[in-house]
Amino acid sequence: MKLFYSPGACSLSPHIVLEESGLPYEAILASTKSHKLQDGTDFYTLNPLGYVPLLELDSGERLREGPAIVQYVADQVPDKRLAPPAGTLERYRLQEWLTFIGTELHKSYSPLFKPSTPEEYKPIAREHLDKRYAWVDEQLAGKTYLLGETFTAADAYLFTVTGWAKFTGLDLSGYEHLQAFQARVAARPAVQAALKAEGLLK
Numbered sequence: 001m002k003l004f005y006s007p008g009a010c011s012l013s014p015h016i017v018l019e020e021s022g023l024p025y026e027a028i029l030a031s032t033k034s035h036k037l038q039d040g041t042d043f044y045t046l047n048p049l050g051y052v053p054l055l056e057l058d059s060g061e062r063l064r065e066g067p068a069i070v071q072y073v074a075d076q077v078p079d080k081r082l083a084p085p086a087g088t089l090e091r092y093r094l095q096e097w098l099t100f101i102g103t104e105l106h107k108s109y110s111p112l113f114k115p116s117t118p119e120e121y122k123p124i125a126r127e128h129l130d131k132r133y134a135w136v137d138e139q140l141a142g143k144t145y146l147l148g149e150t151f152t153a154a155d156a157y158l159f160t161v162t163g164w165a166k167f168t169g170l171d172l173s174g175y176e177h178l179q180a181f182q183a184r185v186a187a188r189p190a191v192q193a194a195l196k197a198e199g200l201l202k
């Protein structure tokens, strides 16, 4: 498999899940700024939508959308329990989290990164995120990971987007369960490996 990623972008989530899976894969840099690969290939020829993450399977088929990619990878290695078995309520809990993180968190950060966003909109986006994080913090109380004791693909996604707070003026320091979660996930060897591979660790 090949994962097309950009350092620190939402593609870090499948990058972590691939590392956790232990499966062989290649990580290919596809900068969100240039939309070009290092060999000059126009990334739009691989993904007409131009965004990462993109997973190319060994068959040559390509899969888009982070929540779909992480579930695909997790399902290749059921023993790693990166996703609960399909059809169980727990699997829907995972999808509930992936959807929440994608639509309520990830896409609420996006305008904060765009130079074209009017300044007066930014506090509104931050307030929305803060309310959602207050809820996430409550959900994490007394838990190791979002689904309980086992690390899943949802944790990789929450960890990834929450890392953007410091770049977007969002103060999450008051959320103690969330802070503990971030530290716990960051300490996982697979997470360290993905961060290192993306050049995000010294």
Ligand SMILES: N[C@@H](CCC(=O)N[C@@H](CS)C(=O)NCC(=O)O)C(=O)O
Residues within 6 Å of the ligand: 009, 010, 011, 032, 049, 050, 051, 052, 053, 064, 065, 066, 067, 102
């Ligand atoms: N719906 C997509 C969104 C992916 C996305 O927002 N990717 C961003 C990085 S976090 C990106 O590649 N932006 C550059 C662009 O859209 O050209 C998903 O969930 O996978």
